[in-house]
Amino acid sequence: MPRTRSQPPPLTKTLETAYRRLGLEGRSVLLAVSGGADSTALLVGTARLARTLRLRVEVATLDHGLRPESQAEVRAVARLAAEQGLPCHVRELHLRPGPALEARAREARYAMLEALRRERGLEAVATAHTASDQAETLLMRLARGSSLRGAGGIQASRAGLVRPLLEHTRGDVLAFLEAEGVAFWTDPMNADPSFFRTRIRQDALPALSRAAGYGVEARLAAFARHAAEDDALLSRMADEAWQRLLLKDGALDATGVRALEAPLRRRVLARLLDEAGVPAEDATLSRALFAVEHGGTASLGRRLVLRASSGRVRCVGPTPARITAVLHLEGGGARGALEGTGWGFCVEPAPPPSGVWSLALAKGTRWPLTVRTRQPGDRVRTPAGQRKLQDLLVDFRVPAEVRGAWPVVVDAGGEVLWLPGLWAPAPPGSPSGLSLWATPPGPSIQRTPPLCSGSSKESGDGRGPLNS
Numbered sequence: 001m002p003r004t005r006s007q008p009p010p011l012t013k014t015l016e017t018a019y020r021r022l023g024l025e026g027r028s029v030l031l032a033v034s035g036g037a038d039s040t041a042l043l044v045g046t047a048r049l050a051r052t053l054r055l056r057v058e059v060a061t062l063d064h065g066l067r068p069e070s071q072a073e074v075r076a077v078a079r080l081a082a083e084q085g086l087p088c089h090v091r092e093l094h095l096r097p098g099p100a101l102e103a104r105a106r107e108a109r110y111a112m113l114e115a116l117r118r119e120r121g122l123e124a125v126a127t128a129h130t131a132s133d134q135a136e137t138l139l140m141r142l143a144r145g146s147s148l149r150g151a152g153g154i155q156a157s158r159a160g161l162v163r164p165l166l167e168h169t170r171g172d173v174l175a176f177l178e179a180e181g182v183a184f185w186t187d188p189m190n191a192d193p194s195f196f197r198t199r200i201r202q203d204a205l206p207a208l209s210r211a212a213g214y215g216v217e218a219r220l221a222a223f224a225r226h227a228a229e230d231d232a233l234l235s236r237m238a239d240e241a242w243q244r245l246l247l248k249d250g251a252l253d254a255t256g257v258r259a260l261e262a263p264l265r266r267r268v269l270a271r272l273l274d275e276a277g278v279p280a281e282d283a284t285l286s287r288a289l290f291a292v293e294h295g296g297t298a299s300l301g302r303r304l305v306l307r308a309s310s311g312r313v314r315c316v317g318p319t320p321a322r323i324t325a326v327l328h329l330e331g332g333g334a335r336g337a338l339e340g341t342g343w344g345f346c347v348e349p350a351p352p353p354s355g356v357w358s359l360a361l362a363k364g365t366r367w368p369l370t371v372r373t374r375q376p377g378d379r380v381r382t383p384a385g386q387r388k389l390q391d392l393l394v395d396f397r398v399p400a401e402v403r404g405a406w407p408v409v410v411d412a413g414g415e416v417l418w419l420p421g422l423w424a425p426a427p428p429g430s431p432s433g434l435s436l437w438a439t440p441p442g443p444s445i446q447r448t449p450p451l452c453s454g455s456s457k458e459s460g461d462g463r464g465p466l467n468s
Contacts, residue, residue: 011168011176015045018164019053022157028056028122029162032113033081035061035073035185038128040080041173042165044182046126047084059088060116060125062109064095066189073185080182089116102195110161117160129154129163131221132170136200138224139208143200145282148263149235152228153221166225169217238267250275251314251399257292265289269313276304276315310397323405327371332434338371341405342441343420345371347434357420357438359409362428366412369436374408380416380423389416396422409436 019025031046033039043059050057061077063070074090081088093108095101113125134153141150156166165173177184192198209216241264245256252272257265269288270280278284278300291298292308300306306315325339335346347369352358378389393403409418418424420438 011041011172012045012048014167015042015164016049016053018167019046019049019055022124022162022164024053024055024123024162026054027124028058029124029126030113030117030120030122031057031059031086032109032125032127033059033061033077034128034187035077036128036187036190037173037177037184038130038133038165038170040077040182040184041176042126042128043077043080043084043086044180045176046164047086050086056122057086058120058122059086060113061088061090062112063090063092064105064109065093066095066097066101066105067187069185076185089120091116102197114160124157124160124162126162126164128165130165130168130170130173132201132205132217134166134224135205135217135220136197138220139200139204140196147266147282148227149231151224152231153224155228156225166221167218169215169221171215171217234263234267238264238271241268242271247312249312249314249399251312254292254295254308254311254313257308257313265292272313272315273300273306276300278302278304278315307400310394310399312397312399314399316399316401319401320404323373325372329367329369329371329436331367334368338373338407341373341407343371343407344439345407345409346437348437349433349435352435352437355439357440358435359418359420359424359438360427361432361434361436363430363432365432365434366415368412369417370410370412371407372410373404373406378408378416380419381425389419392419392423398422407438409438 019029029046031039031043033043046055046057049055059077059081061074061081063074078088078090091112093105093112095105095108110125117125137153138151141153144150154163154166156163189195190198191202193202205217241256241260242252245253245268247253252268257268260268266285266289269292270285273280273284273288284298284300287298288300288306290296291306292313295308297308298306300315303318304315305317306313323338323340325341327336327338327345328334329336329345329347332347332349335344337344347361374389374393379386380389380392389408390403393406398406406422407420408416409420410416418436418438421440
């Protein structure tokens, strides 16, 4: 069985390597020091390296205001920083005991450190998280059912923040401080069993090490590091898949989503949920995955539904009320909008501008034309015979939530002449010289011009992208 080494590697040497790897050589850093063992080692070790690395180093210590001895602790940090020749900044957070104390303290702490970093013009804040913290975080997240992303644990760096001690265990830190003869404070809250992390530190990790026959902290931390690397790769691949599968209306191509490997499919759907403002919790994501696999729907809460039909995967709100508005067009020059749909129409003698659909009208057109939404019993005359309008919309993969707002153009006899952007009859044998223009809502194939702008640029024969 592997044995825990009796002496740690030289902490300052690996700390120097970490600073170089993090790109801080010749730059500047703000050390977050609480006075505990880990942050004290960070302060002393970094001070030893400052000249070698040409590193501008300053220290920040924060008084959370939760314990009577906290003022003595920040004074001790300030003295130690002065002994090492480093400027020290003391700030008070004025936290109050109560629910979610850990989370509130962490948020306030990072906000204060970032503000101080900016104020002092420093490159990064350095915190003293160790491999032991990483192992504790990993076990906590696995116990809560975390995904690979959560298993990545504490990251070595992010914008404005570095953690150069992340490869050292707490045992390494204590051995370094003993060798240096440096004292440190112990926060009694770190022994409070009401905190999940304390129970992991005092009970779970020692039990796991006893079962393995050796200290497992460094190995758990290594696993978290590898998980973070794997997650970064999968996240990049998921971003590429997202860009490839995203449709113009914000939905995703359903066939493409189903073809993704499971890790990418989960990430892509989690992003779709996030864009809709829905937390991608495990239960919600499982329902979404099932809906995509079976071409169905999944409830997302907040009156939202994920739909995987009509070739699209999208998040939609409640079904809109049926649109009953009607627009009548009496002849050349007539114009108007179909209320509630965003579509605009006009009858013109010229070709339409870019981004506007058009239908060439026959000499025998029965006026007035009526623009409305679909009604029960609507049928379309095709070369193969009449078909239900509803079936045509399904064939064209028009999303169910959009079908009720799609405009239908009928003549005075009630015959369906046109579904703008979807279907049009064959060009008339005896054209009248007039065309019916339809301007869709929002962006079209190109930038949509104002309704009936009079441009002479031709846009097509009335058939839309779903019918081309």
